[in-house]
Amino acid sequence: MIHVEDDGEVRVVTLDRPKRRNALTPELLDALETAVVDAPTPVVYLRGEGEAFCAGADLSVVAKVAESGDVKRFVRRGQRVADSIETTDSVVVAGIDGAARGGGVELALACDIRLATEAATFGEPGVTFGLFGAWGGTVRLPEIVGLGNALDFSLSGRVIDADEARRIGLVSRVVDDPHDVAKGLTKNDKQALGVLKERVRDRGAKADQEDAEVAAFERLVAAHAEELATYGE
Structure with missing residues (x-):
């Protein structure tokens, strides 16, 4: 599900589940975290295999955690991986070539640099079926694109192209x-890359915001338990 190749001073990490548009499972999240955090290179390049960068969380998995009542653990797992990407020593570059949706957008938001090709599209479709991205996206998105753009993007559920993503700073x-x-x-100087990342990213603790994100996601999963169950069939 994850392919890792060290290409000189760049570790290329590929989400390799193209038939499911690289949708994220707990196992894939764990493998992604290991691949990024253990990188021996100053730069990590994150990409998706096939026509999508990442379709977000696998909804069949969300359905299972909703049934088991283990929602908090699932959300915390995604938050942990996103935080690990954000805080790892290497500079992490997301190369979005194709669709990024939901949790795929959240992975990109956690990266230090987000680059798109003309084929890239972005969307937070969770609002259309009663959920939202809860892996730190509600914290990072307004920081990156501004409050107004963040609300428009997340509340509309619309898909934007690469040019609009660049215009709003995504x-x-x-x-x-x-x-x-x-x-x-x-x-560039490898030590300087790491120090600059550390200083620019020094924004203080996010624990309270992430706790609130978990609680909100749990409420929505409980409210939509019946609909979610259909994804587990």
Whole structure:
């Protein structure tokens, strides 16, 4: 489900579940965390295999955790992985070539640099079926794109293209080959890369905000238990 290749000073981490549009399971999340945190390289490049970057959480898994009552553990797992991506020593670059939805957007938000190709699209569709991205997305999204854009993007559930994503700041650039940009970072001083990441990202504790996110997600899962059960069949 995860393919890892160390390409010189860049570790390429590929979400490799193309038939499910790289939808995230607990096992895939754990493997992703290990691949990023254990990287021996100054730069990690995160991509998706096939036509999607990542479709978000596998809804069949959400259905199972809703049935088992283990929602909090599932949300905390996703938050932990996103936090690990954000705080790891390596600079993490997301290369979005295709669809990023829900948890896939949240993974990208946790990365240090987000690059899109013209084929990239972004959406937070959870609101259309009664959920939302609870892996830190409600904290990171307004920080990155501003409050107004964050509310429009998340409350509408609409899909935006790469150019609009760049305009609102969801991605920093639209490029032909995000991998080449990631490799270009390694021309810089490796120690300086790590120190700059640490200083720019120093925003204090998020624990209270993440606790509130867990509680809100639990309420919505409970309210939509019947609909979610259909994804587990």
